Amino acid sequence: MSYELNRIEELCRERGWSHYKLAKEMNDSANNISNLFRRTTTPSIVTLRRVCAAMGITMAEFYKRDGISTVLTENQKALLDHYNVLDSRSKDKAMAYIKGLADGRYDA
Template sequence: MDVLERIRSLKIERGWSEYQLAEKADVTQSTISTWFRTKNLPTIPSLEKICAAFNISLAQFFFEEGDTETVLTEKQTRLIHQFNRLSEAQQNSLLQFLENL
């Protein structure tokens, strides 16, 4: 897996700038910029902060299409994908709605 490409993809998916990611992850923008410019990988603590900003786990970050450990239906995958794009407040509202059904 290309870690930097995964970060870039998640950032673009959310419509975030490098600055916004840095703010949300509590990592300096220059650090993120250096990763991409020099092709250096983030440390595990930095990657954990990036994942927290994206509201995903490290396992979700490294999950690749075709991994067989967790088998989800197409609908479940779509639901998780859309859920991860929501803000924390939106996620909480959606969870509350689903729990009240």
């Protein structure tokens, strides 16, 4: 399961919410939320924003780890938006390319 789905589960547990309760708070159908977890794919940014709005948290709070808040630049947000629309094979290629840029194997 993706980090995002695990985090949604964690936040639901903290609130005592079921997937049904989350769906109601998001004004969504319980089927849509169930399908999200059944597919075990990374939710889109739009879906994550809706989850955050329902839970009354920001995206930075959603991605907060060990008390450290993650603040993204506009370029980082754009990169994630583009990444999230890719299929899994394209995501793997994008990660390999970015790693290659970071370690100097590819020219920018």
